[in-house]
Amino acid sequence: MAVAAESTTATRMSAPPSFNVADFPVPHGREEEWRFTPLERLRGLHNGTAEASGSVKTAMSAPDGVTIETVPRDDARIGRAGKPVDRVAAQAFSACETASIVSVPKTTVLTEPVRVAVRGEGGVSFGHTVFDIGAFAEAVVVLDHTGAGTRSANVEVVLGEGAKATVVTLQDWDDTAVHCSQHNVLVGRDATLKHVVVTLGGGLVRISPRIAYAGPGGEAELYGLYFTNYGQHHEHRLFVDHDTPHCRSNVAYKGALQGQNAHAVWIGDVLIRAAAEGTDTYELNRNLVLTDGARVDSVPNLEIETGEIVGAGHASATGRFDDEQLFYLMARGTPADEARRLVIHGFFAGLAQRIGLPCPGKRLMAKIDKELRRGTHESHGGCTCQGH
Numbered sequence: 174m175a176v177a178a179e180s181t182t183a184t185r186m187s188a189p190p191s192f193n194v195a196d197f198p199v200p201h202g203r204e205e206e207w208r209f210t211p212l213e214r215l216r217g218l219h220n221g222t223a224e225a226s227g228s229v230k231t232a233m234s235a236p237d238g239v240t241i242e243t244v245p246r247d248d249a250r251i252g253r254a255g256k257p258v259d260r261v262a263a264q265a266f267s268a269c270e271t272a273s274i275v276s277v278p279k280t281t282v283l284t285e286p287v288r289v290a291v292r293g294e295g296g297v298s299f300g301h302t303v304f305d306i307g308a309f310a311e312a313v314v315v316l317d318h319t320g321a322g323t324r325s326a327n328v329e330v331v332l333g334e335g336a337k338a339t340v341v342t343l344q345d346w347d348d349t350a351v352h353c354s355q356h357n358v359l360v361g362r363d364a365t366l367k368h369v370v371v372t373l374g375g376g377l378v379r380i381s382p383r384i385a386y387a388g389p390g391g392e393a394e395l396y397g398l399y400f401t402n403y404g405q406h407h408e409h410r411l412f413v414d415h416d417t418p419h420c421r422s423n424v425a426y427k428g429a430l431q432g433q434n435a436h437a438v439w440i441g442d443v444l445i446r447a448a449a450e451g452t453d454t455y456e457l458n459r460n461l462v463l464t465d466g467a468r469v470d471s472v473p474n475l476e477i478e479t480g481e482i483v484g485a486g487h488a489s490a491t492g493r494f495d496d497e498q499l500f501y502l503m504a505r506g507t508p509a510d511e512a513r514r515l516v517i518h519g520f521f522a523g524l525a526q527r528i529g530l531p532c533p534g535k536r537l538m539a540k541i542d543k544e545l546r547r548g549t550h551e552s553h554g555g556c557t558c559q560g561h
Contacts, residue, residue, distance in 0.1 A: 190256035194221065194267050197260035206259060209438040209470050211406055214377045216297070216323045216351055218261045225268055227296015227322045233273070235287040240276040250274055251303060254329040255357030255383055262355040262381075265299045265325040272301035275314075279307030279333060286313040293322030293350060300326035304340070308333035308361070313530070316342040323351040330356070332364040334388065339367040341533060345540075346375035348405070355381045360420070362388025370426075371533040372399040372407050373540045379408040386417035395424045396528050397439075398521060398537050401467070402544060403432030410440040411456075415449040424456035427524050429517060431544065433466035439489075442474045445482060453483035460491040461520050510545065517541055 188197050199220045200207040207219075217223035233241055244250070246269055257263040275287055289302065306312050310333065318324070332338055344352055352375050360366050364387075372378050384393045393413065401407045413422045428437050441456040460469045473487035495516060502512035518538060525534030 190258050192252065192256055192263060192266050194260060194263045197263055200260060206410070210379060210408060211377065214351065214406065215261070215353070218264060218323065218325050218351070218353055221264060223264070223297045223323065223325075225297055225299055227298045228294045229298045229300075229320070229322070229324070230292045230294065231300075232290045233275070233288070235275065236283050236285045238278060238281055239283070239287060242274045242276070243271050244274055246270060246272050246301065248272065248274070250305065251301065251329070254303075254331050254359040255385060257327065257355060258381075258383065259355070261325055261353050262327055265327050265353075266301055268299040269301045272303060274303045274305060276305040277307055277310045277312045280309045281307065282311040283313065286315045289314070289316045291316070291318045291324070293318075293320035293324055293346070295322045297323040300324070302326070303329040303331070304338075306330070306332045306336045306338045309335040311337045313339045314341065315532075316340075317345070318343060318352060319345050321347040321350050325353045328354060328356045330358040330366070332359065332361045332366060334362045334364060336361060336364045338365070339369070339530065341369040341371070341530060342380070343533065343536065344370075344372040344375050344378050344380070345536065346378070348374065348376055350375045351377045353379045356383065358382065358384050358393070360384065360386050360391035360393055363390035364392070366391075366393045367528075368393065368395045369528050369530070369533055370397040370399075370409060371537060372397075372401075372409070373536060375405065375407070377406045379410070381410045381412075383411075384413045384422065386415065386420045389417055389419040391417065391420045393422045395422070396524060397426035397428075398524060398533060399426070399428040399437060400537060400540055400544070401428060401430045401435045401437045404434045406436045406438070408438040410438075412442040413444070413454065415443065415445045415452045415454065418449055419451035420449065421453045423454070425524055425527070426457070427459045427521055428469075429461040429463060429520065429541065430467035430469065431463040435467040436470075437468075438470045440472045440474070441487065443476070443485070443487070445477045445479060445485060447478040450479055450481040451483055452485065454485050456487045458489045459520075461517065462491060462493050463517070514542060514545055517545070
């Protein structure tokens with residue numbers, strides 16, 4: 174097991190955000206934002222050789238009152254939450270002739286989630302989806318990814334003043350799948366965001382949430398759960414841009430790994446700009462390594478440009494399976510396999526409860542139980558749990 178942890182200034186992109194692919198050089202792997210990603214496994218998403226050749230089945234459902242539109246990519250509502258920050262995201266935008274916009278009217282309180290199910294059926298596909306949550310509206314959005322293929326997609330979330338939104342994205346791909354996605358979120362004045370990433374499968378998954386604030390009083394909670402198996406590369410890169418006074422953010426990600434060449438990467442960047450007085454922020458990453466041969470790279474970054482803040486901190490830790498906990502349970506009559514399962518469930522339980530939605534935690538635990546029962550160092554197909 175190799176572990177890297179460091180604390181430096183927040184990373185800067187090699188080029189300014191842009192929708193134009195030509196504004197980004199082809200990465201070679203030595204750039205800060207690409208140094209952990211195995212470029213040879215991206216199937217051309219980074220260098221322009223990947224062309225839309227596959228198919229996906231996308232099913233969207235929403236409660237009454239929610240509008241779902243298909244619009245051209247030059248629609249004025251696209252890009253309000255931010256532009257692509259790397260070549261892969263820019264390529265995804267350029268490859269899409271149309272985008273989907275899901276709008277929740279102001280003051281609307283949804284009693285059922287907005288659901289977007291994406292199932293890959295092989296080949297390369299691209300996508301762009303915007304979720305527009307009106308002022309003082311409340312909504313839960315669930316994006317569920319399954320199947321096979323190569324997928325690059327951008328997601329935007331715009332929260333109006335006083336809005337409350339929970340956005341859950343699940344990656345439960347087959348072992349051969351590649352998935353890259355940039356999530357841009359703009360949190361309005363006094364709005365509240367809960368952003369949840371659950372990664373259970375996929376040969377290579379790279380999710381990049383980016384948070385910005387449109388006015389004071391915005392709050393963002395970013396939670397993540399991941400289980401990385403034999404040969405899989407799961408990468409989560411977060412950036413919280415505190416450029417507005419009196420806003421808050423809290424980041425907590427937990428992951429477990431097992432099997433040879435299982436590789437998890439977590440990058441947590443928080444920037445508190447000079448104008449962002451009264452900021453309160455904290456980020457946390459914890460990793461549990463279950464077997465030899467797995468690797469974690471965990472890099473928390475915190476840059477502060479003003480001393481007038483409420484608080485700021487970060488923590489990262491990676492450890493092996495606790496044999497003492499296992500021995501404690503076994504000494505009280507718990508079989509070894511069950512004791513191991515209980516310890517792993519306990520590791521995730523607290524964060525799963527904070528998420529507050531049953532499905533992400535249930536699917537994660539079901540995935541872990543499935544892999545532990547098989548007792549192999551190979552990765553297998555995704556969870557069959559239904560419902561959210």
